Amino acid sequence: MLNMIKMEIYRMLHTRSAYVILIVLTGCVLFTNIMSRDEYRADTRKAAEASVDMVQVSPSSPDESGEETPNLGMTVTLPTTPGEQVTVFDLFAANIQGRFIALFIAIFTILFSGADMSSGYVKNTAGQVRSRAALVAAKAVAVMVYTVFTILFFVAIEAISDALLFGTLAWGDPGEFLPYLGAQTALHCAFMVVLCALTVIIRSSVLSMVLGVLLCQNLAIILYGGAETLLRRMGAGDVDIISHTITGKIAMLPLAPSASDVTGALLTAALFLVLSAGLGALVFQKRDV
Amino acid sequence: MSEMLLQTRALTKQYGRHRAVDQVSMHIKKGAIYGFIGRNGAGKTTTLRMISGLASPTAGEIELFGCRGRDLSRVRSRVGCLIEGPGLYGSMSARDNLKMKSMLLGVYKRGYEEELLDIVGLGGVGKKPVKRYSLGMKQRLGIALALVGEPDLLVLDEPINGLDPQGIAEVRDTVLKLNRERNMTILISSHILEELSKIATDYGIIHNGTLLQELTNEELMEKCSERLEVTLDDPERAVPVMDRLGIKRYQVADREHIYIFERLEESAALNMAFAKAGIPVRGISVTNGELETYFLKLTGGGADA
Numbered sequence: 056m057l058n059m060i061k062m063e064i065y066r067m068l069h070t071r072s073a074y075v076i077l078i079v080l081t082g083c084v085l086f087t088n089i090m091s092r093d094e095y096r097a098d099t100r101k102a103a104e105a106s107v108d109m110v111q112v113s114p115s116s117p118d119e120s121g122e123e124t125p126n127l128g129m130t131v132t133l134p135t136t137p138g139e140q141v142t143v144f145d146l147f148a149a150n151i152q153g154r155f156i157a158l159f160i161a162i163f164t165i166l167f168s169g170a171d172m173s174s175g176y177v178k179n180t181a182g183q184v185r186s187r188a189a190l191v192a193a194k195a196v197a198v199m200v201y202t203v204f205t206i207l208f209f210v211a212i213e214a215i216s217d218a219l220l221f222g223t224l225a226w227g228d229p230g231e232f233l234p235y236l237g238a239q240t241a242l243h244c245a246f247m248v249v250l251c252a253l254t255v256i257i258r259s260s261v262l263s264m265v266l267g268v269l270l271c272q273n274l275a276i277i278l279y280g281g282a283e284t285l286l287r288r289m290g291a292g293d294v295d296i297i298s299h300t301i302t303g304k305i306a307m308l309p310l311a312p313s314a315s316d317v318t319g320a321l322l323t324a325a326l327f328l329v330l331s332a333g334l335g336a337l338v339f340q341k342r343d344v
Numbered sequence: 345m346s347e348m349l350l351q352t353r354a355l356t357k358q359y360g361r362h363r364a365v366d367q368v369s370m371h372i373k374k375g376a377i378y379g380f381i382g383r384n385g386a387g388k389t390t391t392l393r394m395i396s397g398l399a400s401p402t403a404g405e406i407e408l409f410g411c412r413g414r415d416l417s418r419v420r421s422r423v424g425c426l427i428e429g430p431g432l433y434g435s436m437s438a439r440d441n442l443k444m445k446s447m448l449l450g451v452y453k454r455g456y457e458e459e460l461l462d463i464v465g466l467g468g469v470g471k472k473p474v475k476r477y478s479l480g481m482k483q484r485l486g487i488a489l490a491l492v493g494e495p496d497l498l499v500l501d502e503p504i505n506g507l508d509p510q511g512i513a514e515v516r517d518t519v520l521k522l523n524r525e526r527n528m529t530i531l532i533s534s535h536i537l538e539e540l541s542k543i544a545t546d547y548g549i550i551h552n553g554t555l556l557q558e559l560t561n562e563e564l565m566e567k568c569s570e571r572l573e574v575t576l577d578d579p580e581r582a583v584p585v586m587d588r589l590g591i592k593r594y595q596v597a598d599r600e601h602i603y604i605f606e607r608l609e610e611s612a613a614l615n616m617a618f619a620k621a622g623i624p625v626r627g628i629s630v631t632n633g634e635l636e637t638y639f640l641k642l643t644g645g646g647a648d649a
Contacts, residue, residue: 058447058448058449059448061447065440065444065447066433069414070435114560139617170433174431174432174433175428175431176431176432176433176444178425179445179489181397181398182396182398182423182425183420183421183423183424183448183493184420184421184448185417185418185420341400343393343398343400344393
């Protein structure tokens with residue numbers, strides 16, 4: 056198993072798309088940060104003019120209670136109250152809640168997970184290992200390593216952005232930032248393992264890419280809406296499916312997460328991770344290569 | 345009897361209603377180069393995929409290195425394969441492609457990848473991405489990948505497909521070298537029979553998913569080599585005559601035919617000797633039994649082999 060993980064990490068380090076995505080991600084994050092700074096400054100000016108205590112920055116912005124108005128597409132909105140110091144945590148949360156980072160990692164995950172099958176390299180490996188299922192597990196580990204690295208890289212970009220665009224490097228409250236960072240990292244890892252398993256199962260990078268992007272773009276709410284209506288008609292009462300999904304948790308995790316919020320996020324991540332990796336491994340083990 | 349390295353028993357693979365491989369029982373001796381002959385769609389690749397662990401049989405059994413059933417997973421790493429063309433990461437170098445498989449099999453030896461590249465004649469390719477390689481180079485890199493971990497059995501599916509004459513010769517030399525220098529057992533499929541006949545020690549002929557025949561190179565050459573085909577009424581009576589003439593390589597094929605594999609230019613003298621002994625000869629001719637002819641006769645004609 057360790058050998059398989061080493062192989063997959065070696066492959067990851069020698070995959071050009073891994074670096075291309077980091078470069079594009081850097082550009083896009085800097086762009087959204089600049090846009091957010093301009094918006095923030097405009098809001099601060101407006102707030103000063105209107106002399107109000109607090110201005111709602113955007114109607115689609117999640118509030119502290121974690122409620123979100125589901126909308127299609129992605130939004131990146133700073134949660135900072137106008138006039139207050141914008142922190143690294145604020146910048147991090149703004150981009151991560153919009154599933155902006157998830158989208159980039161998802162693209163890499165799908166390309167990476169399908170590459171051995173599309174190139175045919177899997178024929179060199181699948182026959183010579185004791186358990187083919189372990190190959191999927193190794194791939195999932197490599198994807199998680201990339202996810203963790205990208206999130207840390209992203210934190211670094213946000214720190215630089217904060218210092219350059221907002222004048223001061225302020226990290227935010229570590230008591231809130233660190234649990235939030237940890238929970239989001241776990242959710243992102245789980246999401247990527249789901250996509251990795253999906254790519255292995257459906258054997259189509261194109262279809263997986265479409266599904267991955269749609270999930271990041273919140274388009275699954277149409278599906279969830281239909282399922283909720285069906286469940287209501289069946290007498291299951293009001294069920295809020297999106298709040299139990301990984302992408303839902305990524306978007307709605309409160310900025311000051313309580314212990315139960317973090318636990319809920321970790322449990323959701325663990326459940327999706329284990330189920331999807333297990334299913335992907337089972338399918339790959341049984342199926343002809 | 346030589347030690348059997350691979351045996352299959354009634355190996356079967358069914359896809360829906362189509363039976364791609366039907367009760368194939370093949371036997372490969374240790375150190376052999378087993379030529380697996382069949383037309384396109386005969387079931388060669390499916391059989392090789394099952395042997396290589398890439399597909400599971402619908403029925404039947406594979407015995408590899410004396411292991412079968414669940415124990416097979418213990419010896420899978422001893423089988424290297426190149427199935428349906430080389431599977432390579434095009435944007436990576438040959439060395440990186442090899443390095444990954446070395447890591448998978450736990451081979452950490454300095455210069456190991458370069459050594460493999462030298463074996464297949466790709467030494468000095470540098471860091472050029474594999475996608476810029478010619479088909480022959482890719483094919484040879486595919487063989488190098490199959491050699492990682494020094495397998496005892498090498499399974500090559502149509503390795504000379506699409507290669508130019510020089511590429512074919514290079515692959516042939518590589519296969520022979522591996523067999524002779526490393527005592528590697530090689531299972532190689534092809535529909536280019538003449539090429540296969542230059543290296544194989546044993547053959548299996550598959551047609552419509554069924555293994556029609558297994559035979560050694562000597563047996564096949566005997567069936568296919570140039571010979572005098574004598575047609576006469578009583579072959580038994582002709583035997584003492586041939587013995588008197590010092591003819592040693594002959595075969596009484598049936599009640600009307602004798603095949604003689606030597607002194608092909610002496611057909612007139614032979615005819616006269618039979619006549620002197622009072623044995624009427626109805627016909628005598630030199631027959632050139634080509635491998636293709638034999639194969640076509642066995643599989644019922646057609647031109648795709």
